[in-house]
Amino acid sequence: MTVESTAPAVTVPAARRRRPSLGWNATLTTGVCILGGMVLLSLVIGVFGRYAATDVSDSLLTGPSGSHWLGTDNLGRDLFTRTFGAARQSLLVAFGATTLAALIGIPIGLVAGYNARRLDAVLMAAMDTAMSIPSVLLALVLVSVFTPGMWVLIAGMGLIFVPYFARIVRAPALTVRERDFVSAARIAGVPTPVIIVRHVLPNVLSSALVQYANTAATCVLVEASLSYLGLGIQPPTPSWGRMIFEGQRYMKDAPLLVIVPGITLAIATAAFGLISDGLQEQLNPRGKRRTP
Amino acid sequence: MLRYLSIRVVRSLAVVLCLSAIVFALAHLVPGDPAALIAGENSTPQLRAQITHQLGLDQPVWSQYLSWIGHAVRGNLGSSLLDGQSVGAQVADRLPVSLELAVYAAVIAVLWGIPAGIWSAMYQGRARDRVVNSAAFLGLAVPPFVVGTVMVLLFSTLAPAWPLFSFVPFSQDPLLNLQVLLLPAVALGIPFGATLCRYMRAAVLDVEGQDFMRTAAAKGAGRRRLMLRHALRNALVPVVTAGGLQLGVLVGGTVIIEQVFALPGLGSLIVNSITQHDFTVIQGAILALGASYVLINLVTDLVYPLIDPRIRTTGARRDG
Numbered sequence: 149m150t151v152e153s154t155a156p157a158v159t160v161p162a163a164r165r166r167r168p169s170l171g172w173n174a175t176l177t178t179g180v181c182i183l184g185g186m187v188l189l190s191l192v193i194g195v196f197g198r199y200a201a202t203d204v205s206d207s208l209l210t211g212p213s214g215s216h217w218l219g220t221d222n223l224g225r226d227l228f229t230r231t232f233g234a235a236r237q238s239l240l241v242a243f244g245a246t247t248l249a250a251l252i253g254i255p256i257g258l259v260a261g262y263n264a265r266r267l268d269a270v271l272m273a274a275m276d277t278a279m280s281i282p283s284v285l286l287a288l289v290l291v292s293v294f295t296p297g298m299w300v301l302i303a304g305m306g307l308i309f310v311p312y313f314a315r316i317v318r319a320p321a322l323t324v325r326e327r328d329f330v331s332a333a334r335i336a337g338v339p340t341p342v343i344i345v346r347h348v349l350p351n352v353l354s355s356a357l358v359q360y361a362n363t364a365a366t367c368v369l370v371e372a373s374l375s376y377l378g379l380g381i382q383p384p385t386p387s388w389g390r391m392i393f394e395g396q397r398y399m400k401d402a403p404l405l406v407i408v409p410g411i412t413l414a415i416a417t418a419a420f421g422l423i424s425d426g427l428q429e430q431l432n433p434r435g436k437r438r439t440p
Numbered sequence: 441m442l443r444y445l446s447i448r449v450v451r452s453l454a455v456v457l458c459l460s461a462i463v464f465a466l467a468h469l470v471p472g473d474p475a476a477l478i479a480g481e482n483s484t485p486q487l488r489a490q491i492t493h494q495l496g497l498d499q500p501v502w503s504q505y506l507s508w509i510g511h512a513v514r515g516n517l518g519s520s521l522l523d524g525q526s527v528g529a530q531v532a533d534r535l536p537v538s539l540e541l542a543v544y545a546a547v548i549a550v551l552w553g554i555p556a557g558i559w560s561a562m563y564q565g566r567a568r569d570r571v572v573n574s575a576a577f578l579g580l581a582v583p584p585f586v587v588g589t590v591m592v593l594l595f596s597t598l599a600p601a602w603p604l605f606s607f608v609p610f611s612q613d614p615l616l617n618l619q620v621l622l623l624p625a626v627a628l629g630i631p632f633g634a635t636l637c638r639y640m641r642a643a644v645l646d647v648e649g650q651d652f653m654r655t656a657a658a659k660g661a662g663r664r665r666l667m668l669r670h671a672l673r674n675a676l677v678p679v680v681t682a683g684g685l686q687l688g689v690l691v692g693g694t695v696i697i698e699q700v701f702a703l704p705g706l707g708s709l710i711v712n713s714i715t716q717h718d719f720t721v722i723q724g725a726i727l728a729l730g731a732s733y734v735l736i737n738l739v740t741d742l743v744y745p746l747i748d749p750r751i752r753t754t755g756a757r758r759d760g
Contacts, residue, residue: 280455284692292714373696410586418581
């Protein structure tokens with residue numbers, strides 16, 4: 149990681165050297181719209197839908213029809229309702245876990261980056277060690293001890309992804325602490341916590357935002373994988389991973405049971421991916437080249 | 441160089457120790473008494489006390505940890521709480537399957553991801569670039585177990601002769617073994633390759649803007665020579681860094697994909713043991729899988745000095 153700590157020789161007016169502003173571009177807009185649509189749809193269907201996600205009926209494994217838009221599964225449950233019920237679970241886990249990770253990770257990264265030296269070395273060594281263990285393995289350890297379910301997933305994945313936020317925030321924090329306005333604040337006697345919150349935090353938020361989108365996408369995938377293994381969201385609560393697992397047996401007769409949750413899962417991950425790509429595009433506009 | 445090596449080795453050891461502590465601690469946080477699990481619900485207190493003593497559970501936690509890690513280093517991971525089988529033997533049986541799968545997937549990923557990334561960078565902004573980019577994006581969005589499930593569906597209907605759920609060890613029939621593992625390896629190799637492709641594209645574009653590339657072009661080097669001799673070697677450094685970090689995702693992926701294709705690897709052992717609450721097996725298997733991941737990572741670290749001679753002299757790693 150190259151850290152540009154030397155100030156440019158020619159001082160540029162402060163107003164023009166502001167941090168890159170967060171605007172919108174096509175990629176970002178698409179991602180936000182898809183995700184927003186999915187959240188809205190899952191809420192609307194949860195409240196106004198004709199069926200509940202766990203309602204069983206006598207029409208088993210039917211194809212798409214007027215009463216069941218995407219057909220039913222082996223217990224006669226409505227596939228459409230279940231798919232969006234699963235969206236609610238998945239996104240709740242993703243947002244919950246990622247927010248938890250950000251709330252813990254960002255302060256750690258800020259403190260490490262701002263204080264530098266010894267505390268930084270200790271904190272970052274700990275973070276690196278934690279990041280060196282595959283996250284799925286850590287998640288498996290957690291679910292093997294606690295009864296799997298949504299709250300265990302949120303708490304567990306939230307903790308697992310803390311180091312990623314700490315790492316991503318630390319680099320810009322290191323750079324910002326060398327800037328003139330931070331030195332000025334320090335000389336003026338502003339207490340360190342205030343400097344960190346007022347001056348350093350705003351400058352690392354954009355990196356943290358990109359990381360938020362990436363981590364949320366990973367959370368969706370990890371939740372689906374664990375649920376597929378039977379170690380995540382527990383039935384009868386719907387989850388994409390478990391729906392795919394249960395649908396596998398009837399795949400030849402009712403391929404929609406696997407394909408629909410699979411595609412929705414991919415759309416959710418892709419939406420987070422688009423948001424992350426769009427944010428990055430916005431923050432590092434094309435043509436930005438690093439000099440050797 | 442020696443400094444670089446020793447830092448890497450010490451770091452890897454620290455990671456394995458940390459993992460062992462986590463695995464050990466969590467298995468001890470489990471509600472319930474392992475002795476009751478072994479002896480059954482209706483056992484006498486005396487029998488339970490005896491089992492507790494045999495397992496060393498009446499010792500202080502740190503001394504239990506030391507004796508566990510001491511045995512683990514010598515390959516003794518204890519025995520299963522359920523059937524008394526040696527955990528070490530089970531791990532030794534299954535680890536090669538998982539490792540072969542991971543390596544196979546990594547090879548597939550490198551074979552398509554790296555060339556695709558270079559190709560897409562060479563045609564930056566054109567239709568080919570956009571096609572490759574979208575493909576890589578999709579490859580990242582669809583999780584391997586979905587790809588695997590769909591492949592099972594396709595192959596079982598379109599090519600019923602394809603061996604799907606019948607694992608054969610490499611030593612028995614290498615060709616059949618590679619055929620059986622092809623689908624799971626492709627399922628895992630798609631997202632890993634997509635990651636490599638995206639990193640490779642960014643790295644090549646980054647290198648292309650640098651001064652020595654302009655110098656080489658001014659000296660009359662052709663497009664091919666420019667790319668292969670000057671750009672690639674420099675572009676590979678950040679890609680190896682990123683790829684090494686992503687190996688963890690690959691290892692995690694094997695756990696799930698083994699379940700999809702019913703492969704007798706370490707992942708399916710872990711999942712089965714979790715559902716059966718067999719904690720000694722979970723401990724041993726996760727430790728073994730994590731340790732082999734750290735080992736693979738150490739090997740990637742040793743590849744660096746070969747690509748980037750600067751590391752050999754300074755001992756510093758230039759990330760990104």
